[in-house]
C-alpha cells in the first residue's frame with residue numbers, strides 16, 4: 001500500500017515540470033510570434049543581460065502599463081541609454097520578453 005502512494009506523489013510532483021518544458025518547446029518552435037507595438041522609456045540599460053528595463057505604456061488587450069525587462073539586440077544596446085523614450089515591437093519568445101525594431105520615440109507620435 002505504501003509504495004503505490006509514494007509513486008503517485010512522485011508522479012504528481014514531476015508532472016508540472018514536464019508540462020512547463022513542453023510549453024517552452026512549443027513556444028520556441030512556433031513560427032507565428034505575436035508582436036505588439038510598444039511605447040516607453042528606458043529606465044536602465046542592462047548590458048550584461050542584453051536587456052533594457054523599460055517603463056512602458058499600456059498595450060491594449062495585452063498588458064497594462066508597467067516597468068519590465070526586455071531582451072534587445074546588440075545594436076539597440078549600443079544606441080540607447082537610460083532616459084530615452086522609445087518605440088518598438090514586443091513579443092514573447094521562449095521565456096523572454098523581446099523588444100525589436102527599437103527606435104527613438106518621435107514627437108509626432110506623442
Ligand SMILES: [Cu+2]
Nearest residue numbers: 063064066068
Ligand atoms: Cu509589461
